[in-house]
Amino acid sequence: MGILALGAAGCMSRQGAQPPTFPDGGLVGRSTPPPNPWSLQKALDGVYDTSSRFGSNVVVHSSQWGGVNPGDGMKASVSILAGDHFAFAVLQPGCFLDTTGETPLTRLVLEGYWRYLDESDPGPTSTGLVRLFVSPPEIVDYVCNAPAWDPGDPPGDPRPAPAIHAAFSGATGNGVNAPGSPVTVSWLRARKSRLNAEGRKTFFVGARQGGCKSSDNCGVSGNTPGGAILAAQLGADYLEFDVRLTKDLVPVSLHQGLFPGSVEGIFCTGWVEDYTYVELLSICRLRNGEVIPRVADMLEFIYTRTNLPTWLDSKTSDVIVPVSAILGDLQKRLVPCDPPPPGGLREGQRCLFPGSAPIWERGIIALPSSDFVTAYEQARAAGQLAPNQHCLVEQDPSALVSIPCVAWKPRYTLGPMTSEMQSLQEQGFFTGYWTINDPGTMDAFLTAAVPNGILTNRLGLLNQRFEMVGTTPPNTPYRVSTP
Amino acid sequence: MRHLVLAAALLVSFAARADGPPGAEEDDEHFAWEMDLFAGYGQLAFPSQDTAGVAWSSGGPAFALGFAYRGPHLTHPFVDISYIPMLTSAGYVNVDVPGGSRTLFVTNSTFALGLAIGPGWDIDWFRVRVGVGLYDVFVKTDASGQPNTVSQFGIGFLASLSAMVWRPDPFALGVEARLVALTFPTNGIYKTMWSAGLTGRWDFVRN
Numbered sequence: 265m266g267i268l269a270l271g272a273a274g275c276m277s278r279q280g281a282q283p284p285t286f287p288d289g290g291l292v293g294r295s296t297p298p299p300n301p302w303s304l305q306k307a308l309d310g311v312y313d314t315s316s317r318f319g320s321n322v323v324v325h326s327s328q329w330g331g332v333n334p335g336d337g338m339k340a341s342v343s344i345l346a347g348d349h350f351a352f353a354v355l356q357p358g359c360f361l362d363t364t365g366e367t368p369l370t371r372l373v374l375e376g377y378w379r380y381l382d383e384s385d386p387g388p389t390s391t392g393l394v395r396l397f398v399s400p401p402e403i404v405d406y407v408c409n410a411p412a413w414d415p416g417d418p419p420g421d422p423r424p425a426p427a428i429h430a431a432f433s434g435a436t437g438n439g440v441n442a443p444g445s446p447v448t449v450s451w452l453r454a455r456k457s458r459l460n461a462e463g464r465k466t467f468f469v470g471a472r473q474g475g476c477k478s479s480d481n482c483g484v485s486g487n488t489p490g491g492a493i494l495a496a497q498l499g500a501d502y503l504e505f506d507v508r509l510t511k512d513l514v515p516v517s518l519h520q521g522l523f524p525g526s527v528e529g530i531f532c533t534g535w536v537e538d539y540t541y542v543e544l545l546s547i548c549r550l551r552n553g554e555v556i557p558r559v560a561d562m563l564e565f566i567y568t569r570t571n572l573p574t575w576l577d578s579k580t581s582d583v584i585v586p587v588s589a590i591l592g593d594l595q596k597r598l599v600p601c602d603p604p605p606p607g608g609l610r611e612g613q614r615c616l617f618p619g620s621a622p623i624w625e626r627g628i629i630a631l632p633s634s635d636f637v638t639a640y641e642q643a644r645a646a647g648q649l650a651p652n653q654h655c656l657v658e659q660d661p662s663a664l665v666s667i668p669c670v671a672w673k674p675r676y677t678l679g680p681m682t683s684e685m686q687s688l689q690e691q692g693f694f695t696g697y698w699t700i701n702d703p704g705t706m707d708a709f710l711t712a713a714v715p716n717g718i719l720t721n722r723l724g725l726l727n728q729r730f731e732m733v734g735t736t737p738p739n740t741p742y743r744v745s746t747p
Numbered sequence: 748m749r750h751l752v753l754a755a756a757l758l759v760s761f762a763a764r765a766d767g768p769p770g771a772e773e774d775d776e777h778f779a780w781e782m783d784l785f786a787g788y789g790q791l792a793f794p795s796q797d798t799a800g801v802a803w804s805s806g807g808p809a810f811a812l813g814f815a816y817r818g819p820h821l822t823h824p825f826v827d828i829s830y831i832p833m834l835t836s837a838g839y840v841n842v843d844v845p846g847g848s849r850t851l852f853v854t855n856s857t858f859a860l861g862l863a864i865g866p867g868w869d870i871d872w873f874r875v876r877v878g879v880g881l882y883d884v885f886v887k888t889d890a891s892g893q894p895n896t897v898s899q900f901g902i903g904f905l906a907s908l909s910a911m912v913w914r915p916d917p918f919a920l921g922v923e924a925r926l927v928a929l930t931f932p933t934n935g936i937y938k939t940m941w942s943a944g945l946t947g948r949w950d951f952v953r954n
Contacts, residue, residue: 511895523931523933523934524931524933524934524937524938525931525933525934525937530791530794530796530833530834530857530938531834531836531855531856531857531886531888533857533884533886533897533898533899534886534897534898534899538895538897539888539895539897540890540893540895541842542840542842542851542853542890542891543853543888543890543895545840545842546838546840546851546853546855546888546890547855547886547888561843
């Protein structure tokens with residue numbers, strides 16, 4: 265009996281699941297993407313009310329990702345970010361000619377999946393398919409008949425925004441079932457500006473480990489390139505991921521040890537530091553089948569396929585020098601391509617994501633304690649850091665000023681620390697907290713301290729709470745903003 | 748939930764022993780110290796492995812050494828030291844490195860060494876034991892001739908069922924099936940291994 269019980273208990277372990285998808289690619293699979301991926305932003309972004317599934321005051325957020333290097337290709341997504349159930353939906357747009365009526369009609373369809381994050385495992389009650397059609401025709405025309413964007417162009421859509429607001433109607437479903445529950449999405453108001461009086465962005469949503477932590481089982485693991493794309497889709501403005509060193513000193517991205525639930529593989533036991541990178545490749549996969557990424561690969565992916573800055577959370581102080589060396593190498597190899605560099609790309613060079621800031625503004629090394637601050641200062645004194653290497657401090661703000669770093673990111677359990685936050689903001693530093701996932705706490709900290717950012721695993725929720733209670737800080741943070 | 752299932756199973760086992768006939772040996776002895784040996788074959792039971800493209804060898808010889816004290820009470824305490832093989836694999840791994848990719852031949856193996864304690868019950872010819880203990884899981888990897896061994900401690904559960912089919916006093920010989928479940932604090936049971944083989948008992952002290 266005991267043997268049977270142990271066997272049964274072992275079988276109770278659960279593994280990840282990919283989000284549901286439409287059979288044969290759905291309508292989007294038979295449509296063409298909008299000619300300008302940035303046109304959606306002006307046409308659709310706003311705060312809306314939904315008739316079901318997502319509640320009221322949801323944020324509709326469009327994002328661009330993918331890049332302009334060979335084999336990449338720019339893509340756009342539209343997300344619904346809600347407070348109820350910590351819900352989100354990630355949708356892909358497509359334009360097609362509808363010939364089912366008397367008059368052929370261009371239609372803009374959004375298809376994808378929804379997810380409730382208050383249930384940690386996806387199932388028919390916590391995820392499903394979404395199909396929405398956009399109206400009125402003026403909005404559809406604005407998006408589907410936009411002048412095509414060229415990779416050599418600056419990012420954006422130079423046309424003025426449409427004079428009218430979008431509406432969505434369609435249906436959602438449960439699990440892999442076809443969408444059958446009607447839903448309408450109605451305009452409430454424009455999103456709050458996150459620009460200060462100087463026109464600089466001063467409030468940022470931070471993605472901890474990517475768009476979804478591994479335990480939330482979103483189909484992508486935390487600390488992976490796929491997680492970075494999901495973060496961009498869910499409205500992240502910067503990305504935090506963790507850095508450890510393998511036994512052969514290769515920086516890799518993993519939060520903790522090789523623990524069941526976050527990694528798979530019978531031989532995958534112990535810590536990253538116990539193995540060479542080759543050994544890790546041979547024995548370990550992340551929860552959703554990904555390899556544990558090298559930081560060099562991860563950063564190149566993020567810098568070429570998104571515009572996200574990265575906060576590199578050092579788990580041991582010996583990662584500082586090798587990570588800075590990677591950033592130094594990427595500074596040389598990844599170049600702006602809008603417009604393309606004279607003479608074209610040299611061998612080994614690739615294009616940064618259109619419009620994104622240079623590497624030295626995007627690769628910020630986090631120093632979580634005084635030991636790391638000391639190691640960072642010693643490395644800098646020894647000339648071991650990349651030119652213009654930036655850092656952030658998690659504990660003592662005096663180190664922030666003395667080094668200086670660019671950002672202060674204390675843990676929220678220390679309280680809002682409003683006066684310290686405001687004083688540092690006035691000095692031009694970025695101030696933010698890690699890691700807040702609870703809506704009440706988000707509201708309290710957004711209103712009490714008006715921080716530049718909050719790191720969270722609930723990106724949709726934080727975007728939604730900012731729209732409800734947030735205020736844009738007036739001071740320009742020092743070199744953390746994206747253009 | 749899984750711990751409740753385990754507890755329920757233990758209670759059923761206990762009740763079965765309480766209702767059954769007393770063991771013949773208990774009638775004419777007050778206590779005995781016994782040594783147990785187990786040798787057999789063992790392998791991973793859960794989770795299952797993807798064998799595509801890799802040469803796998805599941806399991807290998809398993810061993811255990813135990814000591815127990817049998818007194819007048821129907822429950823006897825035991826201590827169990829065991830070696831449990833899990834899995835061996837060999838295969839080629841493509842590795843992306845600066846300058847291109849290369850293919851390496853990699854061998855891996857994993858086994859556990861455990862020390863468990865718990866109660867056992869003799870029910871006529873049969874013996875049931877359940878225990879909890881510390882298990883050190885070893886992983887040996889060898890990528891292109893560079894061996895590396897890593898180990899990690901964890902809590903595990905042991906359950907065994909024996910049938911003592913031949914009992915020349917003060918010895919007994921039989922067959923035994925064992926199941927070990929390894930746990931991790933945040934995930935509960937994440938690996939189970941079974942083994943089966945011969946077991947022997949020697950009452951080296953008794954009155």
